[in-house]
Amino acid sequence: MPRFYGLRGLKLNIAIAIVAGTDFALFGYDQGVMGGLLTLGSFLKYFPQIDTVNPPAGSSPSHAATIQAITVGAYTLGCFFGAVATIWLGNMLGRKKTIFYGSCIMIIGATLQTSSFGLPQLIVGRWITGFGNGMNTSTVPTWQSETSKPHRRGQMVMIEGSLIVFGVMLSYWLDLGFSFLEPSSIAWRFPIGFQIVLAIFILIAIPGLPESPRWLVLKGRNDEALEVLAALSDLPPQDKKIQQEFQEVKDVVFEMSRGGFRECFKLNRNRNFHRTALAYVNQMFQQISGINLVTYYAATIFENSIGLSPFLSRLLSACNGTEYWMASWIAIFTIEKFGRRALMIFGAAGMSISMAILAGATSNIGNKSLGLLATVFLFVFNSFFAVGWLGMTWLYPAEITPLSIRAPANAISTTANWAFNFMVVMVTPPAFANIGFRTYIIFAVINAAMVPSVYFFFPETAGRSLEEMDEIFHKTTNPFNCVKIANELPHRYGKKGELLVEYGDTEEAREAERRRSSVTGAEIRQPTGGVLNGEAEKDVREHHEHGSKSNGY
Known part of the structure; x- marks a missing residue:
């Protein structure tokens, strides 16, 4: 088939x-x-x-x-x-x-x-x-x-x-x-x-x-993830748009690789508890x-x-x-x-x-x-x-x-x-x-x-990528200014899905690069607490070392 x-x-x-x-x-x-x-x-x-x-x-x-x-x-x-x-x-x-x-x-x-x-x-x-x-x-x-x-x-x-x-x-x-x-x-x-x-x-x-x-990226199955992203957009994996989308997803996974059930209640930079409470x-x-x-x-x-x-x-x-x-x-x-x-x-x-x-x-x-x-x-x-x-x-x-x-x-x-x-x-x-x-x-x-x-x-989510929502909450300092920040932050994608802001040009991408360069050699763990093995660990470490030197991979 x-x-x-x-x-x-x-x-x-x-x-x-x-x-x-x-x-x-x-x-x-x-x-x-x-x-x-x-x-x-x-x-x-x-x-x-x-x-x-x-x-x-x-x-x-x-x-x-x-x-x-x-x-x-x-x-x-x-x-x-x-x-x-x-x-x-x-x-x-x-x-x-x-x-x-x-x-x-x-x-x-x-x-x-x-x-x-x-x-x-x-x-x-x-x-x-x-x-x-x-x-x-x-x-x-x-x-x-x-x-x-x-x-x-x-x-x-x-x-x-x-x-x-x-x-x-x-x-x-x-x-x-x-x-x-x-x-x-x-x-x-x-x-x-x-x-x-x-x-x-x-x-x-x-x-x-x-x-x-x-x-798939969360589990280190990056080749499959890239294949899925390409199929969903009907574009080749080498296409700039697919590479950028893949890069965005990997940056988020790299930062949040320790996430799990207990993380839902953390008052951290990602405001996990705030976001879980809004969903609830x-x-x-x-x-x-x-x-x-x-x-x-x-x-x-x-x-x-x-x-x-x-x-x-x-x-x-x-x-x-x-x-x-x-x-x-x-x-x-x-x-x-x-x-x-x-x-x-x-x-x-x-x-x-x-x-x-x-x-x-x-x-x-x-x-x-x-x-x-x-x-x-x-x-x-x-x-x-x-x-x-x-x-x-x-x-x-x-x-x-x-x-x-x-x-x-x-x-x-x-x-x-x-x-x-x-x-x-x-x-x-x-x-x-x-x-x-x-x-x-x-x-x-x-x-x-x-x-x-x-x-x-409740902040507006229309037209936002799932990664853009992370950026909104990174800027949020309390439940009362979240809506204001969401209204003021520029959109990365247009109403028809066209690219408006290059991911590499965003503050979020620059911050991700700084975090990657500051944790060289750190142990990368899966959300379940187990160490990534084989190809998954190698890929994440390569991602850590090379980061966002370009918008593609």
């Missing part, structure tokens, strides 16, 4: 985006598929413990709501532990192997769920599926960002975000379509089992695609916005909070997912034009207003006018989220963190996504059972607080 399936340049970038996007579609599908089943008769026949409308004898609606939350939340809890495992596995296995093994684990979990005849098996299956997905969602954004060009990186990851919603939409429509097979258990077994198809596609496609060139909070904000209140429980909200029929509730959920997916395409065409900060602020402000209106509209169940208003603003909320926050938290953390801690830092930030996802999923059923419409007020306040937080603390 030809190297990288014979693909180069844009075609290779698209192939990577398709596989990465399929993984995110699988992620979205898993999030949405359970929502349409929670009120399905054939599903509740096997799992009556989660029926909040007609709980089994001896159980209260509040208790059933808690069991339902545990069942749904088992998936997100598994995702959390999968993300935690990736903190240690990510740099050891590499990006591709981590995704491959994560997909295998998801298939095992999905098989257990599909064949469930009791609640314990379903919960265990959901936890295992989540574990695999946690590994994937911690790794795919890093793999995608490290194989993308600065002017295309945001657009590529936003396409992945759109595919998350495509997966949600697909799960809603399959739930609706197969609900007509009631009372057969196929009505819920097939929708749950369909995720296996997506996971198998990933297993088949990913082995032939390129590994992250930055991870970015992921946390996405979840505490309340999006999974809608994603996991849309059909339940339509039926129990607004008072619609079961069929109409599932139909509106499917339509909601479809509109959600359509709105997600707005970010694909605006992410590079308006930047990350503008979209995050716009999304948070719109979500806050939507939640406030939902609180008022659901305060009187049975009122048709208010019910219609609530239905509309469930759609509106999803639209604001799709534009501002859907793909953002899979893009921004990977852009903001330095190479040496990129894998562990993104895994740490992804634990925030799943920890707060789990919190929202667990809290939502009891919250609706106890405080009703006031649940929306809590999320309205949270979203409002996100607006100034983004404005004052």
Whole structure:
């Protein structure tokens, strides 16, 4: 088989985006598929413990709501532990192997769920599926960002975000379509089992695609890294642009060769802790916005909070997912034009207003006018989220963190996504059972607080290479001047990827040269703490000795 399936340049970038996007579609599908089943008769026949409308004898609606939350939340809890495992596995296995093994684990979990005849098996299956997905969602954004060009990186990851919603939409429509097979258990077994198809596609496609060139350099496999960089740009390895990109990556690897999990919390020149905290909070904000209140429980909200029929509730959920997916395409065409900060602020402000209106509209169940208003603003909320926050938290953390801690830092930030996802999923059923419409007020306040937080603390990453972000943080002295420095530092690349500033002419390159010349003979170690051996050590020492005498190699 030809190297990288014979693909180069844009075609290779698209192939990577398709596989990465399929993984995110699988992620979205898993999030949405359970929502349409929670009120399905054939599903509740096997799992009556989660029926909040007609709980089994001896159980209260509040208790059933808690069991339902545990069942749904088992998936997100598994995702959390999968993300935690990736903190240690990510740099050891590499990006591709981590995704491959994560997909295998998801298939095992999905098989257990599909064949469930009791609640314990379903919960265990959901936890295992989540574990695999946690590994994937911690790794795919890093793999995608490290194989993308600065002017295309945001657009590529936003396409992945759109595919998350495509997966949600697909799960809603399959739930609706197969609900007509009631009372057969196929009505819920097939929708749950369909995720296996997506996971198998990933297993088949990913082995032939390129590994992250930055991870390859980190492991001393420089010839492979240069080959990947050349293939991604469809240029020969000797091309000046490829040599410069390779030089930038090697300079960063040389400086950060001792990075690891503990480095995420260091208050050093690279401001590792500052950058890890920004990545963590970015992921946390996405979840505490309340999006999974809608994603996991849309059909339940339509039926129990607004008072619609079961069929109409599932139909509106499917339509909601479809509109959600359509709105997600707005970010694909605006992410590079308006930047990350503008979209995050716009999304948070719109979500806050939507939640406030939902609180008022659901305060009187049975009122048709208010019910219609609530239905509309469930759609509106999803639209604001799709534009501002859907793909953002899979893009921004990977852009903001330095190479040496990129894998562990993104895994740490992804634990925030799943920890707060789990919190929202667990809290939502009891919250609706106890405080009703006031649940929306809590999320309205949270979203409002996100607006100034983004404005004052989150620097713009649009159009920046991953190495440029290092330079921004090298100049940062406290969390309050980071945004100002990012706004003032000249860009190295133009909006179409053209070179604007030679790397050799930057202060960062001159500083890298000074550091190389000051540590002659120092022992070079891998991030794991082991000494580099063989060709890797020789290459790094040569890099140390010769440095940036020219822009090429």
